[in-house]
Amino acid sequence: MSDQLVGAGYGFFGSARLPDLPGVGVHADTWDGSAGQSRQMADDGVSALRLATANRGPSAGAAQEHGTGTVGALLQAGNLGSVTAGVLRSLEGVSNAIRSHLDVLAGMAGIALAAGAATPAGRLLLTRLRAVFTRTAGALRPLMRKFGDIMRSLAEAVRRRVGTKGAQSPQAASRPMFPQAAEYVNNTVQGAKVSLGNAERVIQERQRLMTRLNSSFDDGTLTADDLAQVPYLRQSPTSHPLYQAERQLDSAQLTANNYNSDMNLAAFNSAKDLHRDLDELMGIEDDLLQWLRRNNGLEPWPA
């Protein structure tokens, strides 16, 4: 899709393009590195502890216990560092998905503006596009608030688990450490990644299709090849990536229900809203395609 059309669309919506967040990936890598460092320190600490295990007696026992507490805190740090890296990558994914989605909406508005904003069909499309754009753009900050909440609870877990007070034995640390949080965060982050990946694939597919349509629109020809793209919009509902993403969100939501975590339930509801918007976007695209076909005389206007 040409930058010009996308730019015209953003102009029509009176909105600027969302920023890239290149620093988030860099930070995620740093957290992964830091988690690795903590685990390495824990491993080396275990080796250092073994050197003194020939000692027996009450004070030897107390010394060993203190040492295992030190190692345990480092293991907890390793786990929490990895979770933080995952949360940052998830945030980056959400932000990118919303931006791509808004780009497509802006591009479609650009096409509709160029094709004839004055016609009743054009006005109707633009009105619907504006509604989806507003709702999608409006989803960003509430989702960011959810990420903020997750980070706040991670900060609390870091103080509790890694701080001096929270030091635990490696045995305790190697048990599923806070079973609900650890397992749940893993499940949900994985689930959300898959869903977002699917949603992004849908968006990319849309972008490819719209680029085709746009170029044929620019040179005034809409060909049978372009129309061959249309069945994609009408494929079997159950094989559709959005349908599958929805299913994954449902199962992730079940997990969230099991763990009774209001915060994460809210995050998943926001994600589901995003998917609903994508669904509506596809409906609008369908209309826009039909409109282009009719405008180009490839399909008669209804009587």
Added chain:
Amino acid sequence: MASDDVVIDAEGRYTSGRGFGQLADEHASYLTRLRGHLGEESPVPYEEVSGPYAELMAAWLETSGQAAERLGFTGAAQVMMADGNVATERANEQVSAW
């Protein structure tokens, strides 16, 4: 004289203590580099995230500093304990020599 349920291996404890001391130094210098990497500026330009993220980084750096201190303390305590063990053995030897 060690009783049946007390065994003293001062050499092992020295090595262990020095190992922990080395880990403490490594961890502390890693943390200095980490502070540089994470930097002051938030990578996320939304206040909903930047505040809590700064809080998370602060908690991480603070508790990692505590972990480094704890490694150092564990090392120093082992060395001190081994010193005590050795001093006790020497005292015992002297007492037996009398």
